[in-house]
Amino acid sequence: MENQKPIVHRKDLHWWEQFYIPQIINGMRITLSQVFRPKFTRQYPEEKWNPPASFRGRPVLVEQNGVERCVACGLCSRVCPALAIDVQASETELLKERYPVRFEINMLRCIFCGFCEEVCPEEAIVMSKEFELVFRFQEDAIFGKDKLLISADKLKDRLEYLRKNR
Amino acid sequence: MVKITIDEKQFEVENNLTIIQAARQNGIHIPHFCWHPKLSVSGNCRVCLVEVEKMPKLVIACATQVTDGMIIQTNSGRVVKARNAVLEFILINHPLDCPICDEAGECKLQDYAYKYSVGESRFEFDKVRKPKRVELGPNVMLDTERCIMCSRCIRFCDEIVNKPQLVFTQRGDHVELTTFQGQKLDNDYSMNVIDLCPVGALTSKDFRFKARVWDMSATDSVCVGCSRGCNTKMWVRNNEILRLTPRFNSSVNQYWMCDHGRLNSFKNVNAANRVNAPMFRKDGMLIDVGWDEAMARATSELKSFKKNEIAAFGSAHSTNEDNYLLAKLMNHMGVHRIDFVPHIEDAKQDSLLIKADKTPNSTGARLVGIKSDTDEYSYRAIIDDIRNGKIKALYVLDDDIAVVPEIAEVLPKLEFLVIHASNENQTMKYADVVFASSTYAEKHGTFTNFEGRVQKNKPAVSTLEHDRVLDGMPLSRLDRFGAHNDRWTKGIKRDTRASWRIINSIAAILGAKWKYNKCEDVFNEIASTNSSFYGLTYENIGVTGAMIQKSQEQVTVRS
Ligand code: SF4
Ligand code: SF4
Ligand code: SF4
Ligand code: SF4
Numbered sequence: 001m002e003n004q005k006p007i008v009h010r011k012d013l014h015w016w017e018q019f020y021i022p023q024i025i026n027g028m029r030i031t032l033s034q035v036f037r038p039k040f041t042r043q044y045p046e047e048k049w050n051p052p053a054s055f056r057g058r059p060v061l062v063e064q065n066g067v068e069r070c071v072a073c074g075l076c077s078r079v080c081p082a083l084a085i086d087v088q089a090s091e092t093e094l095l096k097e098r099y100p101v102r103f104e105i106n107m108l109r110c111i112f113c114g115f116c117e118e119v120c121p122e123e124a125i126v127m128s129k130e131f132e133l134v135f136r137f138q139e140d141a142i143f144g145k146d147k148l149l150i151s152a153d154k155l156k157d158r159l160e161y162l163r164k165n166r
Numbered sequence: 167m168v169k170i171t172i173d174e175k176q177f178e179v180e181n182n183l184t185i186i187q188a189a190r191q192n193g194i195h196i197p198h199f200c201w202h203p204k205l206s207v208s209g210n211c212r213v214c215l216v217e218v219e220k221m222p223k224l225v226i227a228c229a230t231q232v233t234d235g236m237i238i239q240t241n242s243g244r245v246v247k248a249r250n251a252v253l254e255f256i257l258i259n260h261p262l263d264c265p266i267c268d269e270a271g272e273c274k275l276q277d278y279a280y281k282y283s284v285g286e287s288r289f290e291f292d293k294v295r296k297p298k299r300v301e302l303g304p305n306v307m308l309d310t311e312r313c314i315m316c317s318r319c320i321r322f323c324d325e326i327v328n329k330p331q332l333v334f335t336q337r338g339d340h341v342e343l344t345t346f347q348g349q350k351l352d353n354d355y356s357m358n359v360i361d362l363c364p365v366g367a368l369t370s371k372d373f374r375f376k377a378r379v380w381d382m383s384a385t386d387s388v389c390v391g392c393s394r395g396c397n398t399k400m401w402v403r404n405n406e407i408l409r410l411t412p413r414f415n416s417s418v419n420q421y422w423m424c425d426h427g428r429l430n431s432f433k434n435v436n437a438a439n440r441v442n443a444p445m446f447r448k449d450g451m452l453i454d455v456g457w458d459e460a461m462a463r464a465t466s467e468l469k470s471f472k473k474n475e476i477a478a479f480g481s482a483h484s485t486n487e488d489n490y491l492l493a494k495l496m497n498h499m500g501v502h503r504i505d506f507v508p509h510i511e512d513a514k515q516d517s518l519l520i521k522a523d524k525t526p527n528s529t530g531a532r533l534v535g536i537k538s539d540t541d542e543y544s545y546r547a548i549i550d551d552i553r554n555g556k557i558k559a560l561y562v563l564d565d566d567i568a569v570v571p572e573i574a575e576v577l578p579k580l581e582f583l584v585i586h587a588s589n590e591n592q593t594m595k596y597a598d599v600v601f602a603s604s605t606y607a608e609k610h611g612t613f614t615n616f617e618g619r620v621q622k623n624k625p626a627v628s629t630l631e632h633d634r635v636l637d638g639m640p641l642s643r644l645d646r647f648g649a650h651n652d653r654w655t656k657g658i659k660r661d662t663r664a665s666w667r668i669i670n671s672i673a674a675i676l677g678a679k680w681k682y683n684k685c686e687d688v689f690n691e692i693a694s695t696n697s698s699f700y701g702l703t704y705e706n707i708g709v710t711g712a713m714i715q716k717s718q719e720q721v722t723v724r725s
Contacts, residue, residue, distance in 0.1 A: 073265030074378040083647050086654050089375040097299065098266045098375055104653065121265045138651055 053161035069124035076116035084109035200316035269366030303351030319359035385626035391427030395615035405657025477503035480536030482525030485611030493535030530614030568592035610685035621711035
């Protein structure tokens, strides 16, 4: 019994407050003043939003000269706290020696933390501006290279942002 | 014995040791690239520098002998500074290849750079370029740029294999590792240089780019390539074995294993031709059936033969437990014709590791009861009796006996053939019932090697019989955190069973009252009933194996 919190009595209303009318008028005034201010709401999805470069949308692989920059080092896969990334390396004739034959990100696992982007030694995986992700089946949420590869020119914003903020 | 002091601690050590050996014996790690406990001292990497009191300069721990009263500092300010300088020198020409290098994660240079270097270079010029992707031999790739010229690989070929095949050419920072003119790195042990190489200069062609080392689990295993039984580590990702590496055992294989064992003793486990379910023959075709059906068929047919019309072949490829239970089952059925087919290749043996007997367990198979007391019961006599129709039914434990032409010739004569098989094989063509058995990589068990050392083998790949977590199998990061719907946990789990378990079930149908729950139970029974195994328990075999009582039984392999 002794541990029970003491009962707090609400402060009795002042006689002026007990009128209510002035309070209501004051509330209506605020509402009315908002009506004439500029609108911030957006008619999504008809009206799209273009996020700033610092936005972390779904991670994508940077494609340059027709091939992925990725060398399948597996560091993104290692660092990913959600274990969303699965990389299988293989050998290529190109100078970089290694490339990912399979690169999959499970978008149901991804938490958009951006660690993969941060750890990548090749600037090969970056956070895009895409945030609209809808799936009907679990399997559809696993993005392979077909969905992940995006050419470098389309990612200019982010790549510049990364260089500036290294 | 001499008294020395390392880092303020006093030790008493033998007097012919070097500082690095003395420190190692007492659990103090002195960093080293070129020194190796089983190779001669070359002293060229300079990273093992330590400070010895009253010596004007730092000395290399690998080539300085301990003397009485020596006071050694392995972490003094001078040592730390010198080590950092050595690493800075090594890194001047070392490429920034870690992302594409297979050694990453188990690389001494990476580790030491983290631990002992400040990680800054004052060198502003271009690195020396050298050939990359060089095929040194059939199994080994060389990246010359990554080589730090420690010469371990060269010394291994010279000193351990006695086949000098590698050499340095050029001078200074242009030194390059190559093979002698017109030669290849093609000795039977060539792949050990991959483990020896402290960096990623030498890598395996077979394992190339297959997996990151931190994504695999490693299980202590035993190679089944020959009767040496080299201790190995089996590296598994997504229930698939990707490589084998040797595991140190001073009484069996030291630090080494042969290329044949490393490359060929695991490929069958994940092969496409695995037998995935029990089968029996119907209308001339082998069809997949359930375990109960297959067992019912095998037992009812076996019962229809007279005792002296049945014979059994144990297998030197199988474990002691498998063979012991087969012998016990035959004994229960009153069958006395039992032996195994030896696989000896006299041309393929040497004085280092490789033995002529290409099976891991002929010593054990014989000791646990797979043997004929007289020649009349030997495997050749069994073959003869199949030929002349005296033996009509045959039970074969995991062994493709039909690869022996004279056996393949008589097998069609049999009225009934039961086999245990892990992979599709020649013998299957003649079989009426096939039990899908687990390979050595999928079961517990013991092997007894050529000199009578009993060694434990653990499952590295899981079948429907086990659960990685519940059965305490080593887990990789991916195993630990994977969910059922992650692709990287969906590796194939087969419906195979350990041979001793299959025999155990058959015995139960035939009325035997055995009580074995674990492989351990079988082994402990062998140990308590068989004088050769006296004093051993599954527990006390340990990780390095234990010797059988030799005097009890003549341990020789008959061909
Ligand atoms: S960290 Fe970069 S280079 Fe490495 S696997 Fe991931 S995307 Fe590829
Ligand atoms: S953003 Fe984070 S959670 Fe998503 S894939 Fe990259 S590292 Fe993993
Ligand atoms: S290849 Fe490796 S083992 Fe051989 S000398 Fe170079 S660094 Fe040493
Ligand atoms: S020597 Fe024998 S046991 Fe050792 S690795 Fe080679 S084949 Fe395997």
